[in-house]
Amino acid sequence: MLNLVHVQSFVTIVDEGGFHQAARQLGLSQPTVSQHLRKLEEMFGAALIHRAHGSATTTSRGAAFLPFARRLLEGAARSMMSVQKMPLEIGAASNLGTYFLPPLLSAFRESAKDEREIRLTLSDNREVLTRLEAGLVDVAITEWWDGRPGYEAVPWHRERLVVIAAPSHRWADRTDLTFEDLLGEPLLGGEAGTGTGRVLTNAFGRGASRLKITQSLGSTEAVKRAVAAGLGLSIVLEGAVRDEVKESRLVAFHIEDAEITKEFFVVYPADAPPTAPARRFSNFVCSSSPR
Numbered sequence: 001m002l003n004l005v006h007v008q009s010f011v012t013i014v015d016e017g018g019f020h021q022a023a024r025q026l027g028l029s030q031p032t033v034s035q036h037l038r039k040l041e042e043m044f045g046a047a048l049i050h051r052a053h054g055s056a057t058t059t060s061r062g063a064a065f066l067p068f069a070r071r072l073l074e075g076a077a078r079s080m081m082s083v084q085k086m087p088l089e090i091g092a093a094s095n096l097g098t099y100f101l102p103p104l105l106s107a108f109r110e111s112a113k114d115e116r117e118i119r120l121t122l123s124d125n126r127e128v129l130t131r132l133e134a135g136l137v138d139v140a141i142t143e144w145w146d147g148r149p150g151y152e153a154v155p156w157h158r159e160r161l162v163v164i165a166a167p168s169h170r171w172a173d174r175t176d177l178t179f180e181d182l183l184g185e186p187l188l189g190g191e192a193g194t195g196t197g198r199v200l201t202n203a204f205g206r207g208a209s210r211l212k213i214t215q216s217l218g219s220t221e222a223v224k225r226a227v228a229a230g231l232g233l234s235i236v237l238e239g240a241v242r243d244e245v246k247e248s249r250l251v252a253f254h255i256e257d258a259e260i261t262k263e264f265f266v267v268y269p270a271d272a273p274p275t276a277p278a279r280r281f282s283n284f285v286c287s288s289s290p291r
Helices: 004-016 019-026 030-044 060-084 094-099 101-111 125-133 196-210 220-228 242-246 277-286
Strands: 049-052 055-058 088-093 118-123 139-142 151-165 186-189 212-216 234-237 251-255 261-269
Touching (some): 004 019, 004 030, 004 060, 019 030, 055 060, 088 094, 088 101, 088 277, 094 118, 101 118, 118 125, 125 139, 125 261, 139 277, 151 277, 186 234
Parallel strands (some): 186 212
Antiparallel strands (some): 151 234
16 A cells, blocks of 8 residues: 655655755655655565665656656645535534624634634534534534533533513512512523523422423524513523623523523534544633633
């Protein structure tokens, strides 16, 4: 089997006219370049280079092989380029892809040394992981992780959940609520499968089942509009309502005596090489703030 590193050394010897010059061009030692050629010649069972007085020229067999050697290297370079330029496919839970990822994606694109296209697909958490398992995305950004084998799931951010209400709500002047306050209030649910119910159960135990969920609206954007219209309260990621609270279109409350948070994960195949874009993206995300 031809070794492309040995082929590259052969072609460079020919192009540079000698072993010393080829070694300098390749950033290798001269004995290493000589060894590459020797192994190539042993494989062919024929001399490829004629050495004389510090110069190097092809033998007849070397001259016959040279055009094929160049095509091999050109083909290898094209194949590497075709793989390296494939888009980085990111699947993200809708809330994370909408409210947390955009500035990180922009910063990652600016910091990346290549011009690889980045494609972001939004879906619910379960579908994002299904797409990762099917190989349709390279990395998944989720609001929970279920420990399925064959993947690395790296926690990258912990976000607080808050209760939101319309500015006209009778509690609008308050900053905190108790769990008991919420029991008699209509609560609006958003996208299914975000793990918020699990977080509330962990925080309040069986008491979480006493919360009155009156509607499931399918998305955080729909929830925010319904809350602003006075249709009820909701429990959402703090970062998802930062702009609305700042502009007084919604009010947000913390729940007393309970630090309710949700952990976000970057997930990618455990066998991804260290240089894989998915790992590089994960490292970048984990070292950056989402806001």
